[in-house]
Amino acid sequence: MPTAQHVALVAHDNMKVELLRWAGHNRGTLSAHHLYATGTTGTMLEFELGLPVHRFMSGPIGGDQQIGAKIAEGVIDLLVFFWDPLEAQPHDPDVRALLRLGVVWNVPMACNTASADLLISSPLFGGEYERHRPDYGQRSAP
């Protein structure tokens, strides 16, 4: 039985249908995990999946930053972030900051359905895999 993971789900408006479809397909797997999302994405996911979702603020007013903070605290195990490659976002600095923190903390990230499919179906997801937390040495001194 895989250990329950903390999964953050985020999608820009033009990508929400794609995320909802993906999440619906993977509802059985997702139901075994703790779900987090930015405001609007989370509301739609709760409705679509009928599963509890810990909702943060809407992305443009701070939700991306709140998820980034959870990544920095070591809470998030997987980030599924369907960002919009065809439309600029008013909060682009926040989007970049979230993606950046995902890399900084070596969090598995999926930004499209193919990657999300592979990550969520991996036997390593919630299994024996011990995710390496980067040690930035002096650069990570508080």
Ligand SMILES: O=C(CO)COP(=O)(O)O
């Ligand atoms: O803007 C977002 C991610 O950058 C998502 O925010 P919402 O889920 O509130 O639409």
